[in-house]
Amino acid sequence: MAEIINLRAARKAKARGEKEAKAEENRILFGRPKKAKTLAERKKAIEVSRHEGHKLVGRDEEG
Template sequence: MSEIINLNKARKARAKDERKAKATENRAKFGRAKSAMSLDKARAEKLQRALDDAKREP
């Protein structure tokens, strides 16, 4: 015979695990310092300018 479980506790535990997984994703997505984000933006803009400058006009 299987073990008796409290379905309410199982539901809450599953929800808690889902929240933890979402929090981990959000930390990776949004948890960067403003200086790191501005540095990446500056690098992207510099790369775009270099590509635009290298284009040849017909």
């Protein structure tokens, strides 16, 4: 004979599992310490300034 289950409880358990999976993804994406975030921002700023510094300005404007 089959086991009787409560569908409401099963739905709630499934929703809890999905919610926990989403929370784990968010912990990975947004759970960096402040020091790591500022370090990444600094590296990005240096990279952008180096890239901007290598642009050739004025060559197209002279015609």
